[in-house]
Amino acid sequence: MPALHDTAQASVSASLTQAILHAAGRLGLERQALLSACGLGESQLADPDARVPFTAQEALWCALSARLQHPEPGLLLGCNLTPGPFSVLNYLLQSSATLGDALNAAQRYQRLVGEGGELRVEQQDDRLTLLYSPLHPQHPATRMRVLAMMACWVRMMAPLLDDFHLLGVQFRHAAPSDLAPYRSVFACPLRFAAADYAIALPRALGDAPLIPANPPLQQLLRQHAEALLARLPSASLSARVIGLLGEQLAHGEPDRAQLARALHLSERTLQRRLAEEGCSYQQLLADTRRQLAERYLREGRLPAAEIALLLGYSEPSVFFRAFRQWTGLTPGEYRAQQASDA
Structure with missing residues (x-):
């Protein structure tokens, strides 16, 4: 993972950008208008292994935030995000023997998806915690982008384990007036104004076998x-x-x-x-x-x-x-x- 201050060369996968655009399409947004808003063309997204500038994807998130009518548009889009067909990393995680193996792979290969932040996995007492440090914490697009990612993580992990549940989640931003979207997605204790974005799982889930392991x-x-x-x-x-x-x-x-x-x-x-x-x-x-x-x-x-x-x-x-x-x-x-x- 590059240093988080190295923004000039940061890029993200074209496959992830395609997944975001497909999710937006399912929510009724017009694809060409979104591409125009972020300065991307279809030719830049044709190869799933290609890269696009991270700044262009931040512009895409801003365009999405302006167009989606929802208390937390990031959670809405994250629940409609299905990266499977577009991500080698997603297939790699699903084929892992255990959740711990999958998280280790996620840390090693996270740059394949994008360089917009750093994922860390920590174990302490009875908790297994996924922490995420975004590249531009104060950027207007960061809240929506990270919320979409966290919602997508939860939706991806839940079908892989028999007893998947969260112990808690935390967010960098202050608590919003409407917590219903958060409770619907995460169904666990919520903490706001925290130092990092994080999802906490029972530590025992790290050794749990994944259902589609291959x-x-x-x-x-x-x-x-x-x-x-x-x-x-x-x-x-x-x-x-x-x-x-x-x-x-x-x-x-x-x-x-x-x-x-x-x-x-x-x-x-x-x-x-x-x-x-x-x-x-x-x-x-x-x-x-x-x-x-x-x-x-x-x-x-x-x-x-x-x-x-x-x-x-x-x-x-x-x-x-x-x-x-x-x-x-x-x-x-x-x-x-x-x-x-x-």
């Missing part, structure tokens, strides 16, 4: 998310290479020339710039394979032969030899050791 799918989605994260401008070249390797590995042995083209570099320039960062392509490939292998063995139940395919090995035996060189153990011995330690 660990094999999540592994593939993580690889794609790493690749998307690597493409964001602030990442180092080595981090971008690691992300692209993670995406390519699931399709076989990575192609260095193809990877260089994806970064708009020649192979020679790629090698030189990696050397300047103190690493090499082959080193990053080996390190990426080892880290992914250890994570797959530690977190999931995929057979070692399937893990070999996910790491781009044509034969499981090649993976077994490489893993023994890395760790001194076979994949089976490593998995047993991790289970014993746990």
Whole structure:
């Protein structure tokens, strides 16, 4: 996550912007008028992995606030926001094994959705708290934007757990005269004029299994998310290479020339710039394979032969030899050791 004062380069995903516009359409607002109000064109939103300036999306929120007749237009829009079809991160969260795993992924990949603030997850006593610090706390659009996000979080999490409920929510702004919209969405104690926006859950829910959990799918989605994260401008070249390797590995042995083209570099320039960062392509490939292998063995139940395919090995035996060189153990011995330690 970039520093919260770094506003010039902040961006958000085109997919989230599309989701906001779809929600506005369901509420009867005219799409083209909203696009004109924030200075965006359809071509900027055609690629779901594209980025748009955060300032443009703030203008969109202002336009929405002016057009929606509701005591809290952010809560209204958040209850109509369905980011699923537009967000890799949403699919990644839903396929996680537990809510805790999903929240860890949300923290790591939050920049894929946008750079309008920072999400933190804290555990204390019997509470699991999601805190959000917005990039521009005093901006006229922030209240609506964050309320929409919080309402959307609640609507996304509720169907994933059998016993989902909130212990409390808090907001930076003062208490409004009409609390009914808040009570309808959150159904828990409310606190206003707080230091942060926050949602508190029972800590035990962190270990609760998610109903649609799909660990094999999540592994593939993580690889794609790493690749998307690597493409964001602030990442180092080595981090971008690691992300692209993670995406390519699931399709076989990575192609260095193809990877260089994806970064708009020649192979020679790629090698030189990696050397300047103190690493090499082959080193990053080996390190990426080892880290992914250890994570797959530690977190999931995929057979070692399937893990070999996910790491781009044509034969499981090649993976077994490489893993023994890395760790001194076979994949089976490593998995047993991790289970014993746990």
